[in-house]
Amino acid sequence: MPAEHAPVLAPELTGLLAPAPGETAIDCTFGGGGHARRVAAAIGPEGALICIDRDPAARPRFERFAAEAPCRTRLLSGDYAAGLRTLYGEGIRPDMVYMDLGMSSIQVDARERGFSYSYEAPLDMRMDTRQELTAADVVNEWPESRLAQVLRRFGEERYAGGIAREIVRRRPLRTTSELVAAVKAGMPASARFGGGHPAKRTFQAIRIAVNGELDSLDDALPAAWAMLPVGGRFAAISFHSLEDRRVKRFLAARARGCVCPPELPVCACGREPEAELLTRRAVAPGADEVAANPRARSAHLRAALKIAASQPAGSAA
Ligand SMILES: C[S@@+](CC[C@H](N)C(=O)[O-])C[C@H]1O[C@@H](n2cnc3c(N)ncnc32)[C@H](O)[C@@H]1O
DSSP, X not given: OOOOOOOTTHHHHHHHHOOOTTOEEXXXXXXTSHHHHHHHHHHOTTOEEEEEESOTTHHHHHHHHHHHOSSEEEEEESOHHHHHHHHHHTTOOOSEEEEEOSOOHHHHHOGGGOOOTTSOOBSOOOSSTTOXXXXXXXXXXSOHHHHHHHHHHHHOOTTHHHHHHHHHHTOOOOBHHHHHHXXXXXXXXXXXXXXXXXXXXXXXXXXXXXXXXXXXXXXXXXXXXXXXXXXXXXXXXXXXXXXXXXXXXXXXXXXXXXXXXXXXXXXXXXXXXXEEESOSSOBOOOHHHHHHOGGGXXXXXXEEEEOSOOOOTTXXX
């Protein structure tokens, strides 16, 4: 079992963030520390790197990283949205905040955690193993209509209704292979072939629900932006359209300034742009990176520079 995670779009991320000696950075998703290593090298001994990860298994990796890091380091173990609020409350105003969303290869390859449809394991899927809710709870206890909604919303699964019905019919489901079998039985035979593994979207959807991933991202984006000073940089790497759409809209709104409803013929809010987009379109990995690391293939990187102080929500200039 490889205990490694190859950082995705690493030169592109550090190229956009442009970490400089003595700066302070927040890595919201430490994982295996691949991005953190590059940022630490650039900010050097006068710099500070604060890392966050909700997975308790990230702590020993962080400790090994911190022992050799060329900068000051600190770890917050927990959700990044909560971590950013804590840091803001402490008065920390970083020069850059970045997040590399989703799971690490280390988590996927830890078979017993149940993230992968390729390995037989209990239905768990918790990134934070201190959390109570598991995939087994979602699959066995949530009403059929809620399950179908999760599969539709978080997995964009066409056969959400049929799969949810089949899951409910087969309860209790205990393992990943039982869930895969229910997914296959809940879709037409013709849909099981081509277009990737038939359970891919269901596993993604249940994982997002178990970990409240989109709620955390919706909370974290404004928290990260609010703590950046003018000149601060923000970057996010996402792995599916539900995340990328959120990042894109969030940054586009800061770059636009005006928050008036589109039906207003002229701007009444007077808000000025706070962001300059550093990526007009999302940056995707090149063919070489995808060949070396197939898990990079769906990555999208977006970044922005803060050009004006955040205005309180609802304020007019
Ligand atoms: C894709 S990996 C990051 C890999 C890392 N950039 C590297 O180079 O090794 C994502 C990590 O973020 C963590 N994570 C995901 N959602 C989180 C959240 N809401 N709060 C804190 N950590 C989170 C996961 O536990 C995982 O370790």
